[in-house]
Amino acid sequence: MTTSNVNQREDTTAGESRGNRRRTNEEQLDAVFEVLADARRRRIIRILRTQDGDTVPVPALAQTLATREPTDPEPDQLVISLRHVHLPKLDATGVIEYTAERSQVRYCGPSLVERLLDQV
Known part of the structure; x- marks a missing residue:
């Protein structure tokens, strides 16, 4: 194997690595958009933002x-919706930390x- 082939293989590997990282970032971005697409989840986040990092x-x-x-809605129905749908x-996506236990x-x-x- 010549030096040029080694460099070429290293460049390909580095490019594939960057591509994987880019896909991961894109997947993360898609997940954030998906959770923010729901109005209830946006309201949840806005409420939690006012808590200065305290647990609620x-x-x-x-x-x-x-x-x-x-x-x-009834708060009891919201608790079920929160625990089983929105908070998980x-x-x-890393927007909140939720401890179900x-x-x-x-x-x-x-x-x-x-x-x-801030844009919405």
């Missing part, structure tokens, strides 16, 4: 959220989410 019990979050929902999705949630404040929410 899920029932308290549901109570606050109920006052901001357009349909005036937000946690999976303790029923606690904390906003992480990723800069991408901050920038996007």
Whole structure:
């Protein structure tokens, strides 16, 4: 193998590595857009942003959220929706930290989410 072939292989590997990283960033961006596409999740984030990084019990979050929902849902129904749908999705994208066992949630404040929410 000549030196030029070695360099060429290294360049290909570096390019493939950058491509994988780019796909990961694109997948992360898609996941953030997906969670922010839901109005309830945006309201959840806005509520948690006001907590200065403190943890919030899920029932308290549901109570606050109920006052901001357009349909005036029952807080108990919101707790179920939060625990089974919205909080796991937000946690999976790194927007929040959700501890199901303790029923606690904390906003992480990723800069991408901050920038996007400031635009909406």
